[in-house]
Amino acid sequence: MNNLSLFVRNIIELGKIKVTVSVAISGAIGYILAGGHLDFNLLLISISIFILAVGGASLNNVQEVDLDKFMERTKHRPLPDNKMSKRSALIWSVVLLVIGFLLLFICFNYFVFLVGVLTFLCYNAIYTPLKKTTILAVIPGSLSGVLPFIIGWSAAGGSLYSIALLILSAFIFVWQIPHSWLIMLLYENDYSKAGFQIPMRYYKVRQLKIFIYFCIILMVLFTILLYLFGYTTHIWVIYLLLVLGIDIIFHVRFLIWQWDTDVHLRKMFVKVNIYVLLVLIILSIDRLT
Numbered sequence: 001m002n003n004l005s006l007f008v009r010n011i012i013e014l015g016k017i018k019v020t021v022s023v024a025i026s027g028a029i030g031y032i033l034a035g036g037h038l039d040f041n042l043l044l045i046s047i048s049i050f051i052l053a054v055g056g057a058s059l060n061n062v063q064e065v066d067l068d069k070f071m072e073r074t075k076h077r078p079l080p081d082n083k084m085s086k087r088s089a090l091i092w093s094v095v096l097l098v099i100g101f102l103l104l105f106i107c108f109n110y111f112v113f114l115v116g117v118l119t120f121l122c123y124n125a126i127y128t129p130l131k132k133t134t135i136l137a138v139i140p141g142s143l144s145g146v147l148p149f150i151i152g153w154s155a156a157g158g159s160l161y162s163i164a165l166l167i168l169s170a171f172i173f174v175w176q177i178p179h180s181w182l183i184m185l186l187y188e189n190d191y192s193k194a195g196f197q198i199p200m201r202y203y204k205v206r207q208l209k210i211f212i213y214f215c216i217i218l219m220v221l222f223t224i225l226l227y228l229f230g231y232t233t234h235i236w237v238i239y240l241l242l243v244l245g246i247d248i249i250f251h252v253r254f255l256i257w258q259w260d261t262d263v264h265l266r267k268m269f270v271k272v273n274i275y276v277l278l279v280l281i282i283l284s285i286d287r288l289t
Contacts (some may be wrong), residue, residue: 010078014061014089015054015096024050026145026172027152029280033168034158036287044107045155049148052100052116056123058093062086063128071190108155115154119147135197142176164231168283171222175276178212182269209256216252216272220245223279237286241279248275 027049031042061068061079065086068074078084097120105113122144130137146169153165184191184198185208191198199208223241226232232241251271 006083010084011092014058014078014084014092016057016060017054020050020053020057023053023145023148026280027148027155029284030149030152030158030168031156032152032284033164033287034153034162035156038288041107041155044103045112045152048100048103048107048116049151051096051103052120053148055093055096055098055100056120058089058096059124060128062090062093063124067132067194067196070194071187073187073190104151112151112154115147115151119144119151122147131196133197135199135202137197138177138180141180142173145176145179146173163229164226167222167225167229167231171219171279172276174215174218174222175272178215178272179269181208181212182265182272186265186269213252213256216248219276220249226283232283232286234286234289237282240282244275244278244282248272 024046028042028046031045032038035042061077064074065079068077069080074080079086079089101113101116101120104116122140126140127137127144130140149172150165150169154160158165181199184196185200188198188200203211223245227238227241232238248271252268256268
């Protein structure tokens with residue numbers, strides 16, 4: 001029983017469950033926003049994306065085990081802490097990836113499967129190795145954050161030529177940049193010790209503040225574009241999006257100029273993520289009503 005409990009804990013840590021659940025939710029929201037309904041396929045695509053994400057996250061642990069040893073926040077993960085062998089983790093990740101790909105291929109269309117493959121390539125084959133060589137790794141990293149949403153959208157039969165898809169994808173893509181860089185700012189020493197390329201080596205703090213704030217303003221503008229292009233017409237949705245947009249702009253403006261402490265950074269990180277979640281929930285409710 002103890003061995004089983006240890007195995008389950010290792011798998012949860014290896015699969016970065018908090019992150020992979022959010023990836024699955026992103027895919028589910030994409031499905032809802034494209035289809036405007038709830039059905040069994042919504043559950044199926046969410047499970048498929050989740051399995052694929054856990055497989056990719058597990059493989060990421062294998063790829064970065066030597067770097068994770070140097071970071072306080074990762075050195076107690078199963079591989080660097082020798083709670084699981086690299087071989088076992090690799091086998092586990094491959095099995096999950098194969099199951100995830102098969103589910104996408106069998107249960108949905110060929111394009112959905114291809115986007116799943118592209119997501120894996122962006123995250124594990126491009127983003128993961130690039131993190132050690134350039135801060136531009138944030139681009140494929142952000143793209144890998146958008147693709148699960150597109151998987152869900154495509155699985156529901158949403159048009160790839162939709163303006164709404166373009167705006168929503170841009171919204172999620174831009175969000176990924178402050179999301180990633182705020183984590184790096186919070187754990188700057190860790191990332192430096194592990195040899196990752198971090199933006200603080202190339203830009204002054206003031207420049208980073210301005211850029212992150214610009215990204216947040218851009219995200220708010222994308223929500224306004226959804227209204228201008230007729231994706232949502234309900235007055236309560238427009239009102240809530242405007243209120244949330246004004247709130248995030250003013251609150252982050254205060255926090256961003258006071259981020260000399262980790263407390264301000266964490267508050268800003270939480271604030272931005274909650275804003276994105278609320279926007280997507282509001283849009284989902286709008287589509288279902």
